[in-house]
Amino acid sequence: MKIFYNIKLLAIVSILVFSCNKKETINNTVHQQENNLTNFVDPLIGTGGHGHTYPGATVPFGMVQVSPDNGISAWDWCSGYHHSDSITIGFSHLHLSGTGIGDLTDIRVMPINKKVDLSKSIKTRDDIPFKSRYSHTNEKASPGYYSLFLEDFNIQAELTADVRTAFHRYTFKEGDEQSLVLDLGYTTNWDKTVDSQINIEDKFTISGYRHSTGWAKNQKVFFVIEFSKSIHQYDLYVDKTKHENINSVKGKDVTAQLFFNQVTKNQLNVKVGISSVSIANAKKNIARYNNKFEFDEVKEKAHNSWEQSLSKIEVDTKVDSLKTMFYTALYHSQIAPVVYSDVDGVFRKENDSIVSANGYTAYSTLSLWDTFRAEHPLLIFLDSHKVADIINSMLAYYENENVLPVWTLYANETNTMTGYHSVSVIAEAYLKGIKGFDINKAYEAMKTTMMQDDRGLNFYKEYGYIPYKLLDESVTITLEYAYNDWCLAQVAKALGKKEDYIYFLKRSEAYTNLFDKETGFMRGKSKDGKSWHEPFDPKFSAHRVHADYTEGNAWQHSWFVPHNVDGLIQLYGSEEVFVKKLEQLFTEDSEITGDNVSVDISGLIGQYAHGNEPSHHIAYMFNKANAPWKTQYWVNEILKTQYNTTPNGLSGNEDCGQMSAWYVFSALGIYPMNPASGEYEIGSPIFDRAVLKITEEIDFIIEAENVSDKNIYIQSATLDGKKLNRSYITHQEIMSGGKLHFVMGASPNKNWGVKN
DSSP, X not given: OHHHHHHHHHHHHHHHHHHHHHHHHHHHHHHHHXXXXXXXXXXXXXXXXXXXXXXXXXXXXXXXXXXXXXOOOXXXXXXXXXXXXXXXXXXXXXXXXXXXOOOOOOSEEEEESSOOOTTSOOSSGGGOTTOEEOOGGGEEEETTEEEEEETTTTEEEEEEEOSSEEEEEEEOOTTSOOEEEEESSOOOTTOEEEEEEEXXXXXXXXXXXXXXESSSSSEEEEEEEEESSOEEEEEEEETTEEEOSOSEEEESSEEXXXXXXXXXXXXXXXXXXXXXXXXHHHXXXXXXXXXXXXXXXXXXXXXXXXXXXXXXXXXEOSOHHHHHHHHHHHHHTTSOSEEOSOXXXXXXXXXXXXXXXXXXXXXXXXXXXXXXXXXXXHHHHHXXXXXXXXXXXXXXXXXXXXXXXXXXXXXXXXXXXXXXXXXHHHHHHHHTTOOSSOHHHHHHHHHHHHHSOTTTHHHHHHHSSOOTTTSTTHHHHHHHHHHHHHHHHHHHHHTTOHHHHHHHHHHTTGGGGGEETTTTEEOOBOTTXXXXXXXXXXXXEESSSSOSSSSSOHHHHTTOOTTOHHHHHHHHSSHHHHHHHHHHHHHSOOOOEEEEOOTTOOSEETTEEXXXXXXXXXXXXXXXXXXXXXXXXXXXXXXXXXBOSSTTOBSSOOGGGHHHHHHXXXXXXXXXXXXXXXXXXXXXXXXXXXXXXXXXXXXXXXXXXXXXSSOOEEEEEEETTEEOOSSEEEHHHHHTOEEEEEEEESSOOTTTTOOO
């Protein structure tokens, strides 16, 4: 009996230990899944509607963005892909995230299982012999990884990437021909090939280049492609003519079909390195893998790099859809700008000079008109070293051009959009304590830029504003130059340059010259300084031609005075009048008038257009007029109505991270209405708890007690346990770490955050 008892006892203990271990394993698995933030990212969000994002594989700020192309020339296909489509023509290695610009899609490859005739004329996608159907049910996208089943060829395509190299893995049906088409000629939208080359270097390697013109007028991409299997046959074409018995072709429209040895398994691995400099440098960018095809290892590293980047902000909420929107937004806000210099530091400038980024990494795809508002302020928290690198990249541009960049793509100045917001980005970085760039050189560049005569600055200096008959979009340009001047003035003040400070601060009041008190709008003004542009309709829009406003109307652009909201309120005469007019923006009917309405006006709440950047700061202006509960209401309304978890989840162009950066900040409950001011306006937090990882040792915590979809109003707040009764928090307070605690409720507390 005693022996039986001991055995029975041992059995019971074993069962309990096994159960406990099993429970602990399950709990650990669940915990790991909850902490795997990439699980909450859906790269397909924004690929529908007018979001213009792409679903393919990249790493944070990676040079390579390998993604599928549908092959359609249309605005909604600007990223190369649109979720409404179900045909692909291959996978290219450079893409723009949500710009509404039809450039890039360089170096396109397509796996197929049969020989095709590449000599036939191709006018549209329908003529392409290697296109394939696909279904979204057989499509998978996650940070750093993308896969798609090509129905017409029975091929499973998988993509991943590191910073400068793309990896493809193609699984063919057993017994099928294993082939790949490289197409350097077919283009969509604005992009046109002007010269290209394909070299068959050996049985495992091809190389070449593609030179193109489009939005970027001088774009040169060099490449090297390595294969895990030997090439046993190839066909080369130039301008649809097949060339026999040669291993190199050059021309405007160059294509190749490669056929691979099928003796080994039915999987083909492909590695693609690119460079703006040369084929030799593309080989340097790919050399670290030493002829190895480590797809799964690279995929895991890409996943880990995204996990590390996303973990810089941790949020707690019971609503998974909010986490999906937040972490997808945080993902999209770390795609651009993109690395541009090679592994050895060199890169090509627009004038074809090859220079070295000494002590920094060069970046391109600087969509500054969009991103100065929230994307660049967010990068200060996410990676301050990249902020310095981006500024050094701007200064490298200045060295040649004697002016700071406006919107650079592949080192080309596109001169797209208005203002000189490189000035704003540099000012914000310096005033917020970012190191790693020469502030004296930067100040010289900022001042020189704002004192030159191009892009309407001559009129701005002469008249104190830009007369509407002298330059289109005169109102928007004047308002943005005024803000740029204010930013420059703050840097001048910090550097002890008193005369410059006074001069640029005075110029930053240019907005006062365009305010029409009778209508309550900023309006186009004549050279005489007295008469307005007539007839006037504040809902009227004209897209980039004979317009007073950039991609918008008077309702949307009259509020761009982020540097002096108090001064704008004074122009209205009182806070009450200002608040009434501001609220009318959101409650007015959404009709946009005109025969050439800007397609960028989207995401309308009244006349507020969240789908375009000029509106992004406006809801926070109630704070400055002693009505912070109205900021809380309208910010929450924008969060709820302008973002969702579907492919149509963005109300307008992603614009290189700005649309998403707005969501990141606003969901946390703060927003840099005037980025260079060092203050963040408080809105309506939607998470129970959020943690910003300032450093390894310092966290800044934002808590929202009782928050829900109904409890959107701040009842009270404390900062590190001390009562906080103001509607902003400073950059220094955040960087010092601590806890910002809100108590939320369903009704507005009209006493909180109000100045006595």
